[in-house]
Amino acid sequence: LTLINGPLEAIQEEDIPEAKKKKYISVIVENTKRLLELTGQLLDFQKIGANKLSMKFESVDITALLKGIVARFEVTFNLNNKELILILLEEEVWAAVDKEAITKIVSNLLNNALKYATKHIQVELEKDEFYFTIRVISDGNKIPEEVSQYIFEPFYQMEKGEMPKNGVGIGLSLARSLASLHKGTLSLDTTYEKENVFVLTVPLNKGGISLQNSKVVQKDIVELDEETSVETDMHGYTLLLVEDNESMLTFISERLRESFTVETAKNGAEAIEVLKSSHVDLIISDIMMPVMNGYQLCKEVKSDLELSHIPVIFLTAKNDIDSKINGLKYGAEAYVEKPFSFGYLKEQVLSLLNNRRREREAFSKRPFFSVDNMQMNKADEEFMNKVIRIIEDNLTDDNFGVEKMADILCMSRSSLLRKIKTIFNLSPLDFIRLIRLKKAAEYIQEGKYRIGDICYMVGINSPSYFSKLFLKQFGMTPKDFEKQYQSGRQAVVPQDIRNTDVINDADK
Incomplete structure (x- = not known):
């Protein structure tokens, strides 16, 4: 500090x-x-x-992992005029380990070597039938044999004369604990006369892994190219940042304002007041706050029909698994741990907003994309399905509009307008028209009715106007849509079954 x-x-x-x-x-x-x-x-x-x-065991190429760790340290060792040598076997060494834990153990040993070695550090990898072994050998002041066990105790520090560098005394203790969780060992080999030699031995655990031609399986890798990269200037979106630490509030809000419109609040109660007076697309909230904490704020938002559609990101130092589970229980969409990368937070915000936008577009442009396919909370899903049922129940009424729908729902016209606008980016009138057209697509797909009749069945009294609306909404005319589905049915129905259908229709 x-x-x-x-x-x-x-x-x-x-x-x-x-x-x-x-x-x-x-x-x-x-x-x-x-x-x-x-x-x-x-x-x-x-x-x-x-x-x-919790440990996450996976099949890991220890040879490649060790190369990567040593490569990260090489520059620092060179800058300190110290030589770092890596000696590997000719064959690859595979084991079932927690990759992050092994990285922490080896990094701790190399950090110690960097502090205490005089000139030379050597890292060796060996294996037998059941174990792999990593040795970190360094010159410099020899650790006395009588304290070789104490150095692995928490917060133990040797006398200044023996070990001249400052430290906290937790690294080796943590490293040994992580080795034990692998059913392995970490020790100081005192048989060497001049060097300090730390030895990590870990089971290969061959029974717990399966190797496929010694290939590393890549997973969860996503590359953003120019076509898929998201737009970074999104001032049309308004974010609400809720944080009781004034310095943190100022810093994050200033960074967010580079790309978004930002409202701020210092606790949940203030945030609720902002939500009542301003349109907000997404909330970023701390958890531990006075007056009303983040959990309580999230609960209030998700239980209010007019606010429940707003995504919530928790930004907090409470990073234990119980806190994360609580956040999800209260309805939060994402959880970002402090200390955090601002770039990661921004991408999380962009991801949520862009996913919502893509879902809206899919709902509008794809006739059979339903509300159930959209990532919304249960209350919003039930409400919107109820709205759609009401529209479908009044399809043939060409005078059915916003006022009538608001009366049936026992809502004000403005509340209904705001709710539909925020979820689908459509006015209630446009939404009613969209549901009419989606229902028309269903009727066309069924193949039981003529297109000239379907337009009246969905409350549109002009066939030409119906065709124009359908083309604008779904990118093809009703007739082209009908042909597409008829050709699709013919492609999968055998000839003898089609003939039977013709006979049956004639009999009817």
Whole structure:
């Protein structure tokens, strides 16, 4: 914190040369990373103590993993005039492990070597029938044999004369705990005379994995090209940011305003007042707040028919699994953990808004895309299906409109207008017309009625106007739509069955 605060104070001074400012900022960035890393270790340590750290075992190429870890450290070692050597087997080594946990163990050992080694560090990978072993060998002050076990205890630190660098004393303890969760071991081999040698041994667990020609299976990889990348200037959308920490509120809102229109509130109660007076497309809320917390705010929003369609993102330091489950129970659409990447938060917002937009377009342009296929909460889904049933019950009434529908629903005209507009981006009149056209598409697909009759069945009294509306909505005329479905049916129905149908129709 001192190494973050010090450069910040220096930057605040006037007439700082640009080169020096960049140097200060790089110091801040590096020490912020270090602070986040330390915080992560403390949280992992706490989870292990509470038996709440879950491991995700998967088939991992240990050879490739080790190469990647060492490559990330090489530049830093070179800058510190220290040599880092990696010795691997000729064959690949595969094992069932938690990839992130093994990365943390090896990274801790390399961080220690970086701090305490004099010149040379060597990383070796070996395996036998049942285990793989990673050794990290470094020169420098030899750790006395009598303290070789204590160094793995939480918060243990050696005397300054023995180990000259500062530390917290949690890294090796965490690393050993992660090794134990793999049913493996992490120890200091004291048989070496001059070097410090840390030995990690982990079962291959061949029975728990299946290898397919030693190929790495890639999963959950998404590449955004120019065609699929999302629009980043979306000032037409309004976000509500709810955060009681004023500095955090100011920082996040300023960044969001680069792309969106932003309203702010310092607790849930203030947020409710904003929602009553302003149109909001998405809410980003902290959880721990005075007056009304994030859970209570989310519950209020999702239980209010006029607000329940608004997506909620929780932005919070409460990152344990119980808090995430609670957030989903209250109806939140996403959960972003502090400390967070602003880029990730922005992409999460864009993803939710763009998914909503694509669903609206699909509902409008695809005749058989239903409300049930849209990502909306249960209350909104039930309400909109009720609205559609009411429209369908009044299809033949060409005078059926917004007032009549609002009366049946016991809602004000303005509330109904706002609800349909926010969910489908349509006026109630346009929505009624869309449902008429969707029902017409169903009748055409059934093949029981003539198109000239269908337009009257859905409350449109002009066949030419009906054809024009249908073409504009679905991109083809009713006749072309009918031909498409008739050809589709003929393609899958055998000749003898079609003849039977003709006979049956003639008999009727």
